[in-house]
Amino acid sequence: MDLGKKIRRYRDGLGLTQAELAAKLGLTYSSVSQWESGRAIPRTPVIKQLADLFGTTVADLMGEDGATAALRGTSRMVPLLGFAHMGEPCDEGTLADEVEVPASIADAHPRGFMVHAQGGCMDNRFPHDALLLVDPDMEPANGQPVLAETEDFGAVVRNYTRGLSTVMLTADSHSGEYDDIVAGPDDPPVTCRGRVVWYMGERDERP
CATH class of the missing domain: 1.10.260.40 (lambda repressor-like DNA-binding domains)
Incomplete structure (x- = not known):
């Protein structure tokens, strides 16, 4: 079992x-x-x-x-770099410097880092208050969640889709009430900081 x-x-x-x-x-x-x-x-x-x-x-x-x-303590400490939002503004409080994750996860993503993400726009994938592991060495892939930065929305977690001339960041929520973020040739660029590869509930992490 x-x-x-x-x-x-x-x-x-x-x-x-x-x-x-x-x-x-x-x-x-x-x-x-x-x-x-x-x-x-x-x-x-x-x-x-x-x-x-x-x-x-x-x-x-x-x-x-x-x-x-x-x-034997088969875990690793991974840096926790900041907050990101998943549809709602973050209630930014005090963060620990590092988060303990399973060694197999940390070893598979040696330059990975954590962000504390809040909000409901990705609740088909992640809890509304979660710690997400981001691998900056993994290229964004269509349909996969990423940590992105935009001029208007700041650091945001959404599913990534790239077209011929646009980048779209889409929500994946139960409610379906969140708008997509679309960046075309004349819009400020979307910067992908890495792909989200693993997560844990925020309350599992204790400073």
Whole structure:
């Protein structure tokens, strides 16, 4: 059984909702939802908290191989460079200097950096309050999310599409209420800072 299914099984066994489990950990319910769906994994300290809360061990939650890796600290620190928005203005507060991510992710993107992105225009892909890993060495690809900078909108996360003479940054939201950002030959340029390759819920990151 994978980690997400085990978290759900133990949570159900305690009679907790996702929001109630998240509150016990000092996180948001979206973090628990992402773990249980297999779209994200908890950080190593959080896995240890979960094991304590569930009355089990890290080895039981992750399996022997996963537990060994977790206890060895197979993670890396990646710089957290700033804020970006996903449809709404950012509530810019204090950021940590670095974020802990799985070593396999960091090693695959050696010059990668994190941004704290807020808003709902990409909520089919990312939680509205997320930490996104951006690889500046990966060229933008049509239909893939990027971190872009525009004169009018600042740092923004959207799906990228390039035509013959235009660049379009499109939203990917449940509501469909967000307008596309289109830059043609006579418009200020769109600068792509890199492709978004991984994410985690913001509350998983603790300064």
